[in-house]
Amino acid sequence: DSGVTQTPKHLITATGQRVTLRCSPRSGDLSVYWYQQSLDQGLQFLIQYYNGEERAKGNILERFSAQQFPDLHSELNLSSLELGDSALYFCASSVQGALSDTQYFGPGTRLTVL
Amino acid sequence: GEDVEQSLFLSVREGDSSVINCTYTDSSSTYLYWYKQEPGAGLQLLTYIFSNMDMKQDQRLTVLLNKKDKHLSLRIADTQTGDSAIYFCAESAGSSNTGKLIFGQGTTLQVKP
DSSP, rough: SSSSEEOOOOEEEEETOOEEEEEEEOOTEEEEEEEEEEEEEEEEEEEEEEETTEEEEOOOOEEEEEEETTSSSSEEEEOOGGGGGEEEEEEESSSSSOOOOOOOOOOOEEEEOO | OOOEOOSSSEETTSSSSEEEEEEEOSSSSSSEEEEEEOOTEEEEEEEETTTOOSSSEETEEEEEEETTEEEEEEESSOGGGGGOOOEOOOOOOOTTOEEEEEEEOOEEEEEOO
């Protein structure tokens, strides 16, 4: 158990809908990261937050947004869902969000868009 | 640009050593990681190495880094059936205060009894 929690574990929804994925970092970690794992794209970095502020952005679609709250938990919002958004979404956390930090991953949320 | 490559599949017999290989392209100082993913599970950190090191050993795991060739390997000694999983090599990328990971495609390790 990495100490990173993600809810829900599974999510099934329809095209065009909007969903919210939630992540709680390890105790003491200030930075959270979101990654998407799909069969065709592999594991891709989406976005990073540090202490409530966006710090780095990767291959995140405009239909997707995220935020980190004062209690340090983070939410990833996916809207206007398409079939291709079906994937495993991972959250990771680290102490300071620095290049040298080790990232610990949560169990993931499996999103299925029908 | 940043890219990490791995072979896709490796099959070994129980008790043999497994060697999983990875190449990366970032030429700056970096941190390199090995993660393990079992079916239906998340990513478990196995070990990591800084780019100024050549080798790191942690129980049955040995990481070797050839900086000149940008080649990283993970050796698992006395491989067990419980080691069957997908192994991901990852490189940290970005500036000093950002830490996104660039992952390889993953190597599926099959351990035959």
